[in-house]
Amino acid sequence: MTIPLGFWSRFRLYFLFETFVTETGLGESLHICSPIDGVYKSRFSRVGTITEDHSLAESLQIVHHPHPTLRHKSKPVQRVDGELVRVVRRMFDLMYEAKGIGLAANQVDLPLRLFVVNLAAQKGEGEEMVFINPVLSKPKGHEKMEEGCLSLPGVYGDVERPKQITVHSFNLRGEEIKTELDGMMSRVVQHETDHLDGRMFTDRLTETGKLSVRGLMEEFEVDFESKQNTGEIPVDSALNSRRAELETRYC
Numbered sequence: 037m038t039i040p041l042g043f044w045s046r047f048r049l050y051f052l053f054e055t056f057v058t059e060t061g062l063g064e065s066l067h068i069c070s071p072i073d074g075v076y077k078s079r080f081s082r083v084g085t086i087t088e089d090h091s092l093a094e095s096l097q098i099v100h101h102p103h104p105t106l107r108h109k110s111k112p113v114q115r116v117d118g119e120l121v122r123v124v125r126r127m128f129d130l131m132y133e134a135k136g137i138g139l140a141a142n143q144v145d146l147p148l149r150l151f152v153v154n155l156a157a158q159k160g161e162g163e164e165m166v167f168i169n170p171v172l173s174k175p176k177g178h179e180k181m182e183e184g185c186l187s188l189p190g191v192y193g194d195v196e197r198p199k200q201i202t203v204h205s206f207n208l209r210g211e212e213i214k215t216e217l218d219g220m221m222s223r224v225v226q227h228e229t230d231h232l233d234g235r236m237f238t239d240r241l242t243e244t245g246k247l248s249v250r251g252l253m254e255e256f257e258v259d260f261e262s263k264q265n266t267g268e269i270p271v272d273s274a275l276n277s278r279r280a281e282l283e284t285r286y287c
């Protein structure tokens with residue numbers, strides 16, 4: 037997500053929450069949990085040996101509206117392997133390159149229920165946080181704030197959301213995180229969780245707001261169609277097959 041705020045001046049903010057784990061003991065059993073009927077039930081998933089296949093992480097790029105994965109409701113992650121740890125590292129790097137503060141898996145064409153956040157928007161600064169299978173609850177108050185999105189660069193609009201929120205999620209080590217959030221972190225976590233449900237911030241604009249960004253969004257739609265026609269972006273059926281394969285592996 038990108039959120040241009042007054043106090044952060046012209047800094048383009050894109051969103052996310054939790055300490056990124058660079059050393060996760062790959063090859064060990066990782067404790068991964070998934071929400072079932074609103075209750076978290078834990079399970080142990082044996083991860084395989086470290087693979088030298090870096091192709092998934094290295095191939096990732098940020099996708100733009102109207103890429104169909106941005107409209108995909110992601111399923112909970114059930115296992116973490118070495119490749120997924122590299123995927124998360126790559127997501128942080130892509131987010132920093134784009135001057136963002138948060139990035140959801142959908143935005144790199146992955147149907148996985150996770151997102152990354154660093155409010156500092158710079159590598160080596162701030163705190164890197166990973167949220168896996170987040171569940172939001174206990175919304176309090178209302179606040180309007182201008183938002184932007186790495187999947188819609190240059191498009192901004194005011195979005196009203198709860199001011200405070202409680203998030204319940206997991207990190208890469210399968211450790212449970214439950215915390216109350218407010219301010220920018222609350223905003224980012226809500227924006228990124230929307231992505232996991234296939235929702236863009238523009239869906240939450242007022243009718244006037246939607247009208248004001250319509251032209252820009254249509255430009256992205258023309259560009260996307262052109263790239264699919266030239267083969268630069270795979271056709272929808274190929275994108276659907278790839279998502280299904282990834283869900284079989286991780287969900």
Ligand SMILES: [Zn+2]
Pocket residue numbers: 037038184185186187227231237
């Ligand atoms: Zn976004």
